[in-house]
Amino acid sequence: MDMRNITLRFGGVEAIKDISFDIREGEIRAIIGPNGAGKSSMLNVISGFYHPQDGKVWFRGEKRPPMKPYQVARLGIARTFQNIALFEGMSVLDNVMTGRLTHMKTNMFWQALWMGRAEAEEVANREIVEQIIDFLEIQAIRKTPVGRLPYGLKKRVELARALAAEPKLLLLDEPMAGMNVEEKEDMSRFILDVNDEFGTTIALIEHDMGVVMDISDRVVVMDYGRKIGDGTPDEVRGNQEVIDAYLGVAHE
Numbered sequence: 001m002d003m004r005n006i007t008l009r010f011g012g013v014e015a016i017k018d019i020s021f022d023i024r025e026g027e028i029r030a031i032i033g034p035n036g037a038g039k040s041s042m043l044n045v046i047s048g049f050y051h052p053q054d055g056k057v058w059f060r061g062e063k064r065p066p067m068k069p070y071q072v073a074r075l076g077i078a079r080t081f082q083n084i085a086l087f088e089g090m091s092v093l094d095n096v097m098t099g100r101l102t103h104m105k106t107n108m109f110w111q112a113l114w115m116g117r118a119e120a121e122e123v124a125n126r127e128i129v130e131q132i133i134d135f136l137e138i139q140a141i142r143k144t145p146v147g148r149l150p151y152g153l154k155k156r157v158e159l160a161r162a163l164a165a166e167p168k169l170l171l172l173d174e175p176m177a178g179m180n181v182e183e184k185e186d187m188s189r190f191i192l193d194v195n196d197e198f199g200t201t202i203a204l205i206e207h208d209m210g211v212v213m214d215i216s217d218r219v220v221v222m223d224y225g226r227k228i229g230d231g232t233p234d235e236v237r238g239n240q241e242v243i244d245a246y247l248g249v250a251h252e
């Protein structure tokens with residue numbers, strides 16, 4: 001994925017100012033920066049929720065025209081949200097199944113009749129979902145309504161749902177926010193395993209610098225809508241502008 005000269009404005013506010021960076025196939029790429037730096041806005045541009053006033057988004061060698069989020073999802077880009085967005089009353093299994101929606105081809109008519117194609121498709125979807133449930137070690141809670149789960153597990157279910165779409169690029173908006181140390185360790189391991197086992201490219205926003213520096217291949221640093229750093233964790237750690245704007249200060 002190649003973001004070229006992206007500028008995004010909300011009225012008079014320039015949330016993103018002429019930023020370019022790429023996400024290479026197979027890597028784990030972090031976006032960091034202080035609150036209000038424009039990180040979520042950038043993720044929203046990648047996932048088609050926001051349309052930049054200037055700049056171009058390239059994906060897999062092609063310039064992407066302005067698209068709706070569901071069209072972006074069909075290209076193979078899935079995401080999780082800063083504030084968990086699951087169906088609380090539904091079971092874990094059903095929530096994860098909703099991640100398959102972008103892959104469903106049969107229409108309502110066939111599904112209503114529950115014949116042929118619809119049935120075959122359901123079986124195939126179930127198989128993929130079961131594989132992901134095993135992979136993320138949530139078999140024991142597959143029938144539990146999501147609303148009853150502790151926070152850390154909800155985050156894992158959200159990851160499962162995003163993975164159910166079999167994305168080429170997975171976007172994670174603060175996957176560790178609100179987690180305790182043990183939950184963060186689990187989530188870090190799952191992110192690394194997903195990247196390793198499925199070859200999924202991952203872009204994430206995260207405030208926990210220990211985690212970011214541990215699991216990322218490369219890091220983009222934003223501050224007031226500008227890009228102030230870009231490189232390996234070691235390069236970014238040694239960048240004076242980054243230290244002054246972000247790394248030198250304590251934050252959540």
Ligand SMILES: Nc1ncnc2c1ncn2[C@@H]1O[C@H](COP(=O)(O)OP(=O)(O)OP(=O)(O)O)[C@@H](O)[C@H]1O
Nearest residue numbers: 010013014015033034035036037038039040041042
């Ligand atoms: N929908 C919107 N309408 C108006 N202004 C917005 C909107 N979304 C973001 N902004 C503004 O754009 C700027 C960047 O916000 P953004 O949420 O992208 O930052 P962030 O780096 O993700 O912050 P945080 O770490 O707090 O989530 C802020 O000044 C914010 O107020």
